[in-house]
Structures are given as C-alpha cells and as structure tokens.
Amino acid sequence: MDGIVLLKEDHKAVKRLFRQFEKTHKAASPKQKRALVDQILKELNTHAYIEETIFYPAAREGVPEAEDHVLESVEEHHVVAWLCSELQHLDPADETFDAKVTVLIENVEHHADEEEHEWFPKVRKALGRNRLAELGEQMAAAKAHAPADPLALMSAKA
Ligand SMILES: [Fe+2]
Numbered sequence: 494m495d496g497i498v499l500l501k502e503d504h505k506a507v508k509r510l511f512r513q514f515e516k517t518h519k520a521a522s523p524k525q526k527r528a529l530v531d532q533i534l535k536e537l538n539t540h541a542y543i544e545e546t547i548f549y550p551a552a553r554e555g556v557p558e559a560e561d562h563v564l565e566s567v568e569e570h571h572v573v574a575w576l577c578s579e580l581q582h583l584d585p586a587d588e589t590f591d592a593k594v595t596v597l598i599e600n601v602e603h604h605a606d607e608e609e610h611e612w613f614p615k616v617r618k619a620l621g622r623n624r625l626a627e628l629g630e631q632m633a634a635a636k637a638h639a640p641a642d643p644l645a646l647m648s649a650k651a
C-alpha cells in the first residue's frame with residue numbers, strides 16, 4: 494500500500510475512535526472509558542512509531558523543503574506522547590481524565606490536518622509512487638514492533 498494512503502487510513506481510524514469517545518464519555522463507566530482510551534493510545538503509539546522510524550526520516554532525506562515540517566511534527570508528537578503517558582496511568586474516574594482526552598483529541602486533529610494538507614502532498618510529489626509503495630510496506634511491517642509505552646517513542650525524548 495502507498496505509504497501516505499496508509500498514514501491517512503490510520504488518521505481516519507483514530508478519528509473514528511475520537512468521535513466515539515465524544516459521543517459516549519458522559520454516560521460511559523470508568524471501565525468502558527479505560528477500554529476505549531487504551532485503544533486510542535495504542536493506535537496513536539503505533540502510528541507515531543512508524544512515522545518517526547520510517548516516514549519522517551525518508552521525508553527529511555528525500556524532500557529538503559519538508560525539513561521544518563518534520564521538525565515541527567516531531568515536537569507535536571512529543572506533546573502527544575507525554576499526554577498519552579499521563580492518560581495511560583490516570584484513573585478514568587479522575588475529574589481531569591475527560592479534559593485530558595479532549596486536549597489530546599484537539600492536538601492530534603490539528604497535527605494530522607497539518608500533515609495531510611501542508612506537507613504530505615510535497616512528499617508525495619517528491620518521492621513518487623514506487624518509493625511511497627516501498628515505505629508503505631515497511632511501515633505496515635513495522636507496526637508489529639511499536640512500543641506499548643509512549644515514552645519509548647523517539648519523540649518523547651526530543
Ligand atoms: Fe504525525
């Protein structure tokens with residue numbers, strides 16, 4: 494699969510989970526919220542991992558004008574990784590839980606929109622179809638190796 498298509502599919506999948514949280518969190522039990530947010534954290538971790546280890550370095554190497562966007566994106570991942578780490582350990586019954594999830598959603602949506610609209614198109618143009626297919630295969634395979642701990646992401650230390 495084309496690497497950018499794969500990343501956009503991931504964005505769509507996590508946005509579906511965000512909408513589910515927004516619709517259900519007021520009536521959900523702490524246990525239900527834990528399960529849904531754990532699923533969100535897993536999606537985000539896996540996605541950040543394949544971007545940071547495969548896509549971002551390839552974009553930086555192949556598309557010099559994308560460098561600033563890549564650096565900004567890593568800083569956005571950094572903020573998200575720390576939020577995810579807090580949420581991983583926070584009791585869903587805590588009064589701050591839903592507020593932290595809401596801020597996480599806002600951060601991730603802003604980040605994914607910038608990727609899709611501001612710089613992925615430049616990468617598509619510069620790298621071409623074959624290279625993007627190669628990256629897509631590498632990223633699909635790398636998903637199995639994503640860390641469970643958000644603070645194990647490279648961006649957490651950036
Ligand atoms: Fe990203």
Ligand SMILES: [Fe+2]
Binds near residue numbers: 504540608
């Ligand atoms: Fe992304």
